[in-house]
Amino acid sequence: MLTNNLGYPRIGGNRELKKACEQYWSGKTTIAQLAHTGRDIRKHNWELQKEAGIDLIPSNDFSFYDQVLDWSLTVGAIPKRYHEVIMNKGNAELDLYFAMARGYQKDGLDITAMEMTKWFDTNYHYIVPEFTKDQKFKLFSTKVLDEYNESKRLGIKTKPVLIGPVTYLLLGKEKEEGFDRIDLIKNLLPVYIEVLKKLEEQHVEWVQFDEPFLCLDLTEKDTEAFHYVYGEIKRQFPKLKTLLTTYFDALKDNTSLAVSLPVTALHIDLVRAPEQMRPVLNVLPDSMLLSVGVVDGRNIWKNDFQATLVLLKSLLSKFDANKLIISPSCSLIHSPCDLGNEHNDTILTPLAAEIKQWLAFAKQKVDEVVVLSQLINNENDALLKLEENIRCAENRRSSLLIHNKEVKKRVSDITVKDENRLSPFALRKHAQHRALGLPLFPTTTIGSFPQTPEVRSWRARYKKGDLSLAEYDALIEKETEETIRFQEESGIDVLVHGEFERNDMVEYFGEQLAGFTFTKNGWVQSYGSRCVKPPVIYGDVYRPAPMTVRWSAFAQSLSDKWVKGMLTGPVTILQWSFVRNDQPRSETCTQIALAIRDEVVDLERAGIKIIQIDEPAIREGLPLRKADWQQYLEWAVRAFRISASGVKDDTQIHTHMCYSEFNDIIQNISDMDADVITIECSRSQMELLDAFADFKYPNEIGPGVYDIHSPRVPSKDEMVNLLKKAMSVIPAAQLWVNPDCGLKTRHWDETKKALIEMVAAAKVLRESVEEAVTL
Structure with missing residues (x-):
């Protein structure tokens, strides 16, 4: 049984990245100093996960601004208005990158930023890729390769995280009429193939492909694109272990599509959609591993080990434990870094001392993934942690802090009159x-x-x-x-x-x-x-x-x-x-x-x-x-x-x-x-x-x-x-x-x-x- 993480917060426990970026943008520090901060954060994140006992540690989950923008730069999806920034030899790749994110107004140039919108149903914003008809792609940035090799030099084997080709195109926007962005898939895939070849040369074992669009409504062309992409990757890289990740909802009518793709493992989100476990198990091929997201990557409540163990044991009654991967539900970038940074004297309300025991941040969630794996394997060292978890869960259920009868009554007494203005807008x-x-x-x-x-x-x-x-x-x-x-x-x-x-x-x-x-x-x-x-x-x-x-x-x-x-x-x-x-x-x-x-x-x-x-x-x-x-x-x-x-x-x-x-x-x-x-x-x-x-x-x-x-x-x-x-x-x-x-x-x-x-x-x-x- 493997333990897995899909992504870790990149801001740093004390918001080191925020401060470093803003100092660089204001001209107070150099690009070398900014790069050094990035390396320190990545090193800390990788070592923390290794020490916790995570088997599949992500790389390329770090970003100086946004992971979708990272991938636009990687595949050369750079709008023409930024080409003058590229031509200015004094600009580093990061300057082009930040220009795309924030706009550019110097050197006689005045260039608007790329559009930004919400990442699915989260409060995270991503930079929207821009596509034109018959657009060509090329490998422009080697960030994913550089960070994989960086982790190798530290003696840590990582799993590069790539935004899946179909999801990447669907996240974008057509900037001219007369085409559908998914039609660009055959132009885009060769860049992915080139990246994978370079990773294979570095003896990569696992690669993670994030395809959350498998949890959305798909067109027939979208479905065909999934078959084409993963069929071609399997054909060219038969020995590569591929983890296809979905999150934020259930696969539903895309279940058959997901399990039909020739990947090594499929990840499903059992926090947001526990009801999908049975339908997925019913059609999952014998050869496919299953990564189950059972630790909530988007909220801060401590995992209820008893409830999660019931779910996992139900799964294992029909599934081989050797093919199970325990994971958070999604990337942990939506969680704070470390509850250990919260001391009782720094939390603003006196009630928080009791509430704190109910919480888990990213570092604690990584530990929860490992402990759940240990509990499934009946390791004695995990039993004390189970007892403590049970105590915290019971404390929360019985706490007098939570319920207020007057508030509940006021909600139940709301009438139609309370929902309407006195007169219509006209x-x-x-x-x-x-x-x-x-x-x-x-x-x-x-x-x-x-x-x-x-x-x-x-x-x-x-x-x-x-x-x-x-x-x-x-x-x-x-x-x-x-x-x-x-x-x-x-x-x-x-x-x-x-x-x-x-x-x-x-x-x-x-x-x-x-x-x-x-x-x-x-x-x-x-x-x-x-x-x-x-x-x-x-x-x-x-x-x-x-x-x-x-x-x-x-x-x-x-x-x-x-x-x-x-x-x-x-x-x-x-x-x-x-x-x-x-x-x-x-x-x-x-x-x-x-x-x-x-x-x-x-x-x-x-x-x-x-x-x-x-x-x-x-x-x-x-x-x-x-x-x-x-x-x-x-x-x-x-x-x-x-x-x-x-x-x-x-x-x-x-x-x-x-x-x-x-x-x-x-x-x-x-x-x-x-x-x-x-x-x-x-x-x-x-x-x-x-x-x-x-x-x-x-x-x-x-x-x-x-x-x-x-x-x-x-x-x-x-x-x-x-x-x-x-x-x-x-x-x-x-x-x-x-x-x-x-x-x-x-x-x-x-x-x-x-x-x-x-x-x-x-x-x-x-x-x-x-x-x-x-x-």
Whole structure:
């Protein structure tokens, strides 16, 4: 019986990679120093897994930004606009790589970044490959070979991880009409063959092919591509051991396809989809090994060894133990690095000392895989660990911290009235236009403004006790007022307070809601160098006291212009937290919705007439199979409506979504009934608006006119052109003007320049429409 890991966090236990990348981007360190940090992290990860007893240790799971972008560089899928970066001999391969991820604005060049979107139903973002008709591929980067040889030099045999060819193409986007990206499979496969030949020359034993699209709905051409790819790999490499991995859902109708492919082993996710075990076993060939994902790679709860052993023993009653591989459900990049970094004095809530024993991070999950294998083999050393695990599981089941009868009753008492605004949007919009008096193409931002190291240091000093509450508040008030004044001077129509008192858009609310606890170092990668520290929802959720009213009301008192109240929506708080697994997610989401509703009502009472409830994670939460969407969308949309429906008609409710494809859920977005929706549109050049136009979306829309994830500053003309594209499909009276997302991670200099250009662009459009009306 083998033990296996599909991937390990690459950010480092203290976010070493984040810090190294950002220092390199700012010119403070060299590329050699950045590369050294990468080597240190890889060495640590490999040695940790070897010492734990993992047999199949992954390599090429490390990335300086994103594993899909890594593979685009490997196979030479480099869009033409970056060729000038390549031609600049002073640029290293990593500079080209970062240009593709972040854009490039120097050496007389101004190149936009590649599009970014969510990795299946996670909060991880990947860089979307771009494909053209008849595109050619070639081996451009040898990263996968270099890292395999690097591990060999350390005396550690690893299993290179490759994004499967079919999944890689399906993750991408056609950048011109007239072809289907899956048709490129015969152009792409030779590069994989070349990589495998070079790995074979280095005596590689196992190679992992990640093909999560086997858990999605496939076309006939997709199915044919799977047969072609793995048939050809088997033909050319008959002795190579291949592990085909699927995760995040069940194989379902693709079960026969998966087991028919000529691979050595198949991995299935039994955490997300335990029901698939029996169907897979019924058709699994005698020659095929089975890797079972039984340790949750996406959540932080300790594995229940007793329950998992029941499942594994059921499997072994029909399956040869020598053909079984014990694994996490998916890559551990979705888990924090090490629970050992959490000391009782560094966890924010006093309840966490008890809760900590219920948790397991990536390092602990690796250990759980090994212990489960030992328990199956009846090794005595593992029995004490089983006893301790049983004790922790029972403690969690019986804990008094988890349940609140009043919260459960309030959820059960929700009525249809609680889910609906007083009037339909057609009537509300007139009341809002009268009350707010905004111009055509009103300008606003998504909420946050740059959090400088100085601002972050205030929060850290306050938490350590080095600043009193009065001193801390005075500093935040000063920063807030300066931001209000900048927005006024820039001519922005609807202001925000800047959110300087907030750490993370979910963590900030979780810290003030009952039922949440927090970690000090539970960081996970969201995209590139962006790391988030998800709250832990361990029990029933409610709002003990107002959360944002103090700062929103203060900001509104500083200006005659409207200031938006800024909230995170219930679905996003759910999706971006580590959620309790002892009750349905829909139940937890409804509890959060009621807490946000209380805040919305209090903001309105405090004189805040525009309230934004961000829901960037609505699309992300969709199940992978369309057949399962409706049930999720019903409770997710209902939760948003509950949170937003306690206010008067002339209070305007905004929501924000980013990096999502909306075509398939546009009706559900409409059903959310937000008065204004702001969306990411600049990287896609307004393509995402087509769904709203085709649907004839009736409410107001703010398509993002510049990409805040890139440091480049767009020009007024660039934004005017984007707005003209928007006007070609959406009536001018419905359009708002705003950035793609919040500005928290940007620098003040670029932010000010970009927003001044944005306001100027709105004025150009405003004048042109008014002139057309006059004529």
